[in-house]
Structures are given as structure tokens and as C-alpha cells.
Amino acid sequence: MSLRSNHRQWGSVIKCFHWIMALGILGNGVWGLLMVGMSPSISKINVFALHKSIGLTLLALLLLRLAWRLSERAPPDEPMPRWQRRVAHATHAFLYVLIAAIPLSGWWFNSVTGKPLQWFKLFNLPALTAKNEGISHVVRDVHEYLFFLLLLVLVSHVGAALKHHVFDRDNVLRRMLPFGRPRTPPEGDHR
Ligand code: HEM
Numbered sequence: 001m002s003l004r005s006n007h008r009q010w011g012s013v014i015k016c017f018h019w020i021m022a023l024g025i026l027g028n029g030v031w032g033l034l035m036v037g038m039s040p041s042i043s044k045i046n047v048f049a050l051h052k053s054i055g056l057t058l059l060a061l062l063l064l065r066l067a068w069r070l071s072e073r074a075p076p077d078e079p080m081p082r083w084q085r086r087v088a089h090a091t092h093a094f095l096y097v098l099i100a101a102i103p104l105s106g107w108w109f110n111s112v113t114g115k116p117l118q119w120f121k122l123f124n125l126p127a128l129t130a131k132n133e134g135i136s137h138v139v140r141d142v143h144e145y146l147f148f149l150l151l152l153v154l155v156s157h158v159g160a161a162l163k164h165h166v167f168d169r170d171n172v173l174r175r176m177l178p179f180g181r182p183r184t185p186p187e188g189d190h191r
């Protein structure tokens, strides 16, 4: 398995980014939904701080992922109708926008509430905007609803991956799975 993507499958670096970030984003989202119901305590502060630190880490990973992704060629699309290819590309672009917007909106919420922000208690990060309690409930809703929007888009993303795997029996999912190997192309296909 090579580090870089080739004409048959995604490289292991992209696969690692994809699956670690997918787990991290979904896990941190569930963590966020659970933590808001906690009653005020020291552990609530620590749980919030961990949510923010993990979220900032995912934002940093996204920058590294984009840099790597732009440095190499993606494997060519599997054979499929043109409309499906277009929808897939648009969905992927939208997923990238969402996984940037979710942590950024969390950072924005933290800024308007005037709370300090630390990365794993190691160093401080600046506020993105000035304190503004008046809009904090709107910004909190933006943060929350963006996560729900991500879940909605994921239904189609995951549904499409499974449809390709089970019904079309092509390599769309196989070439992204951690230890997946693409099916051998039929005789005479020298892609
Ligand atoms: C991928 C990263 C992230 C995901 C998926 C995520 C998701 C969520 C979700 C679903 C909630 C619950 C919202 C609610 O019910 O009100 C939440 C709450 C929260 N998030 Fe995030 N978040 C992420 C990153 C961040 C970051 C980077 C920060 C700050 C720097 C942050 C700050 C907060 C805060 C302060 C709350 C509590 C809101 C409240 O008091 O109601 N989040 N997050």
C-alpha cells in the first residue's frame, strides 16, 4: 500500500485522514450534544475544554489534509453516469466546507461568549471576534445545526458508498477502506 494515491486507489495518507477525521468529527459531535446537558461543575469545564481541543485538532488536521490532497492526483472516478460523478464531487466539496465551518463556528461561539481558549492546556488561542453576548445564542445554533446538516449530507455520502459497493460492485468503497484492495479490472481493461 503506497503513501500516495495512484490511478487505482487512494494512498494510505488520505485514507488515514479520511477515517481518523470521520471518527473524530462524529465522536466530537456526539460528545458536544451530551456535554451541554451537564450540570455546572469542574468536570463540565474540563469536558468542554476537551471538546474544544479535539475540535481545534480536527481543524488543524483539515489544513494538513487539504495540503496533502492538493499535492497529489486523486484516482480517476470509477465508471458511472455523469450526473452521479457531478453529485459525488459536489457532495465532497460540501463536506469539506462543513468540516471547516463546524469547528470555526465553535471557535466563533467561544469568542462571542468571551471565554478563554486553550489547546489541551498547552497554549492559548486568540478570539476570532470581540465578545458579543447578544448574538451568542444564534452562533450556538449555527454550530449545532451545521453538525445536523453534516449528518444529513452523510446519509447520502454513506448511502452512495454502500450502493456502489453492494449493487454496482465497483471499487468506490474498496479503494477508500483502510485495508481495501480494488477488484482486479476485467480482462483487457488496462486502467
Ligand atoms: C469537528 C469539530 C466539532 C464538532 C463536530 C462540534 C459539535 C458540537 C455539537 C453537536 C455541540 C452541541 C450543540 C448544542 O446542543 O448546543 C457542540 C457544542 C459546543 N461546541 Fe462544538 N464541535 C466541534 C468543534 C468545536 C470547537 C473547535 C469549539 C471551540 C473552539 C467548540 C465549542 C463548543 C462549545 C463551547 C459548545 C457548547 C455550546 C453550548 O453551551 O450550548 N466546538 N459542538
Ligand code: HEM
Residues within 6 Å of the ligand: 018, 021, 022, 023, 025, 026, 069, 074, 077, 088, 092, 093, 095, 096, 099, 154, 157, 158, 161, 162, 172, 173, 174, 175, 176
Ligand atoms: C464525518 C464523516 C465523513 C466525512 C466528513 C467524509 C468526507 C469525505 C470527503 C471530503 C471525501 C472526498 C475525498 C477527496 O476527494 O479528497 C470522501 C471520500 C469518500 N468517503 Fe467519506 N466522509 C465521511 C465518512 C464516510 C463513511 C462513513 C464512509 C463509508 C461508509 C465514507 C466513504 C467514502 C468513500 C468511499 C470515499 C471515496 C469516494 C471516491 O473515491 O470517489 N465516508 N469522504
